[in-house]
Structure formats: C-alpha cells, structure tokens
Amino acid sequence: MKEKFRLQPRAEQKIVQVFLYFLTSVAVLVLFFILAVILKNGLPQLSLEFLTKNPAHMGREGGIFSTVVATIYLTFIALLVATPLGVGTAIYLTEYTFEGTVTRIIRFGAECLAGIPSIIFGLFGFILFVNKLKFGWSILSGGLTLAFMVLPTIIRTSEEAIKSVPAAYRLVSYSLGSTRWQTVTKVVLPSAAPGIVTGVILSIGRSIGETAAVIFTAGSALHLPSSIFSSARTMSVHFYILAREGISMPKAYGTAAVLVIAILLINIITYYLMGKYIGRSSRS
C-alpha cells in the first residue's frame, strides 16, 4: 500500500509532463506558424523602394514611407508621456509609501485602466483631443491617446520589476547613509532596469500595433505628416485598411512583414542594450 502510494506521484508526474510538453508544442508551433507565414509572404514584397516611397493609389502602388514616419512619431509621443508617469507611479507605490488606502486606490485605477479596451480609448481620444481640445485628427491626439493606453502596462511591469529587487540591496544602501532617493536612483532602478525596459518594449509593441485607438484619433490620411497637428495613417492602420478593403494583399503582407520585423529589431536591440547596461552596473 505504501509503495503504491509512493509510485503514483511519479507516474502522475510523467503523464503531466507529456501533457504539458504537448500543449507547449501546440502553443509554440501556432505562434511560429504566424511568424513564418507573414515573413514568407511579406519578405518578397520588401525593397528599399517599398520603405522609402509614399503610398500611391490608396496603397495599391508605391511603398509605406509616410506610414512608417507616422508610426514613429505616434509611438515616440506616447512613450515620452507614459514612461515618466508609469515609472514614477511604480516608484511611489513600492518605495515611498506603505500599503494603505492610497496605494489601493492607485493600483485599482491602474488595473481598471489596463482592462479598458483600446476602442474606448479611441472614443475618449476622439471626444477629448480631436473634438473638445480641437487638436483634430492628428499625431498629437493619437500619441496622447496611446500614452494613456500604455500607462498601466508600464506601471505594472515597473512595479513588478522594482518589487523583485531584493530588500537586502536597499538595506545596504541605507546603512551606507544614502537617502531614499539615492537608494532608488542608484540601487533599485538599475537592478530593476531589465523589467522596466521589458514594460517599455511591450508598450512600444502595443503602440506600433494599435489600430482601433489610432484610427479615430490620428485619422487615416496617407500623406507625409508635416507637424504633430497633421492627420496621419500608421502602419497598422494602413495594413488594416489594405487587408479589410481588399485593396492589395501583396502590399498588406509587405506592411505586416515590416511591422513584425520592426518589433523584432526593437526587441533585439533592447535585449542587447539591457545586457550591456546590467553588465556595467554590476562591474562598477
């Protein structure tokens, strides 16, 4: 009886392991399939011309230059606003206050904000920025809307990252006579940097890939944006319009490939910088 009881957990473990292995394979294969299809159909469309020429005939001809520029502008504005707000919130929540009513309210707010769908952000941005503040369909309206949208992502990941810094680091810093701010900037933030950067990467990805919130705030004008007040069409909005209205499947695949490769590059560069940064701070 005793022996049977001892054998069972191991058998159970074997079965579970096979089951987990199978499910993981399915998940990973499906995700790789998506990547493979986009690259296989999209890469043949890519050329220097595709990247440097503006779309013509509604996107049937030409490239995607103006949409690339619009995407970069929008993402930049979004992160410029959201990163300081998000990281600041995380620092306050973890380092500057005790758990209590205030932290609970702030966390609740961030959690609710994270759950709000992008189309609601789109509606909100349309009413506030486009209509009430009279920014019109513009890069500014779109960028601010995106900033609000990615704020909870940055707060959440920064908080997790800061929380995972061992308490001993802080104690050592305080015991050396540092102030709280010195501890935060010189000890906690450098250790938490990889996690914070991960949040920013996720936010860049979300900004670049967002369609619903952007299409009603930045509009879908195809020309090259001349200022932050001009209407612009981002890559993902362009891709959506090309695919849904059946304008050009080859151009749609090409745009999708650029989107996916851009995200890939951002990730690789960030991982590289992260490795370097962590290496340096641990050496000094």
Added chain:
Amino acid sequence: MARHKSGGDRLIRLSLLLVALSAISVLAIITIFIFEQGLPIMAKYGLKNFLLGQDWFPSEQSFGLLPMIVGSLLVTLGALVIGVPLGLASAIFLTEFSNRRLSGFLKPVIELLAGIPSVVYGFLGLMFLVPFIRKNFGGPGLSVLAASIILGIMILPTIISIAIDAIRAVPDSYREGSIALGATRWQTVRMVVLPAARSGLVAGIILGMGRAIGETMAVIMVAGNAADLPGSLLAPVRTLTSNIALEMAYASGEHRQALFATGVILFVIIMILNFLANLAARKQFRK
C-alpha cells in the same frame, strides 16, 4: 532607523504622489467623457431597450444591444477556453520542466510575439482559419469559432509571459523545501509553486481576458459582424467593440450617441469582470 530626511526628500515624495495619481485621474476622465456622451440616449430610450433589445437599426431609433453583449461574452469565453490551458501549460513547462536553454530561448521569442499587432492575427485568421472552417465545418466561416480561436491565440503570449514571470518570482527555497520533504517535481509545482504564484497567474489571465473582450480589429476581420444573436458556434457574430468601430466613421447625432452607449455597456461589463476576477484572486490567495 535614523534615516536622513531632508526637505528635498519630501518634495520628491510629493511629486511622485502626484505622478502616481495620473493613472486614476486618466481613468476618471475617460469614465466621465464616455458616460457623458452615452448616458443621455440610454436615459431617453430606456436602459432595458439597450440591454435586452435584439434589434439594432440605428436609423430607426432601434438600439438593441443584446446580440452584441452576447457576442462579446461568447468570443471572450471561447478565447479563454483556448488560451488559458495552452498558456498556463506552456508557462509551467518552460519554467519547471524544461532545461534552461530552451526556456531561455523561448521566453524572449514568445515575448516578442506578444508585440505582434492584433490586426496581423485577424488578417491571418481571415486568410487561413476562415476558409478552413467554411470548408470543414460549413457555415460562412466568419464565425464565433473563428473569432474565439484567433483571440485565444492572440492572448497566448500575454498569458505565457506573465505566468512565467509569476512562477519565476517564487523563491527557489520554496521548491527546495518541498523537494526535501520528498515531493515530486509536479507535486511541488501543484502544491507549492502554483499557489505561491497564484496572484500573478490570475493577473495574466485577467489581462488576457481584457485583451480578448476589448479586441476590435482582429475580431471585425473574422467574426462576420452580423448584428444578430448567433445561433451556433459557426454563425457570424458582432461584438460590442466591433459595433463601435464599424459604424463610428459615419455615425452622427443619436446614432453616434448610441455608439457611446455601446461603449458605456462595454465599460461596465469589463469593470464587473475585473472586479469578479480580482475578488477571486484575492480569495484564493488568502487560503
């Protein structure tokens, strides 16, 4: 505990508090604007007509949103049925049962895939999944099933990535303690690691659920968008989000207000779901 406290430190604390209130302020502003635009028309035609009406003919002042409410809940449930088992299994496998090299390679790759825009998932659903369903199961292909599968796949990277972080955050000493008591690896995972990681896992699932119910463009591309109650998994469906996005471009007057009312209902449903999920997470965590 003689910590150095200067005026500068107090100033920093105050400014950080102001920054920290940004999230809640943004939430408040969004809520006010959406409700301000959507509530008057709901009051005018009656909440019951919006929630339980089955006919959506905005040009004839008929604003029944029941088909879209049911549609949103159906595809979200479908997405969770597909995404949660696959996602959690992958996270558990990669953290607890695979070698470091494999998980070290796959985690960044999966995180990268979380950045793939949802429209790309929708597009591939339209090109591959919809024709596949039409051929093998019948119906128009544009369906509840197609939307559920696409959303389920779309939320996978989110769930996997957050679940991996949550599981990795469990201190190794917990595992060592359990193994030292003679537990197998799986027993350790099931009885020690997963309960300790629970709040993080639930957070990942909540985030996935939020992405699924809030997703708009991917769903529009594969769901068919008929504003009727779906009779089966193979019938086309329109979600609350699609309803807004499909008609926002040309709506005006009461029609536009009705779309904001759609936003109000979507907003309330999501708040209720978030509240319930948080409640569940907290309860389980206390155990």
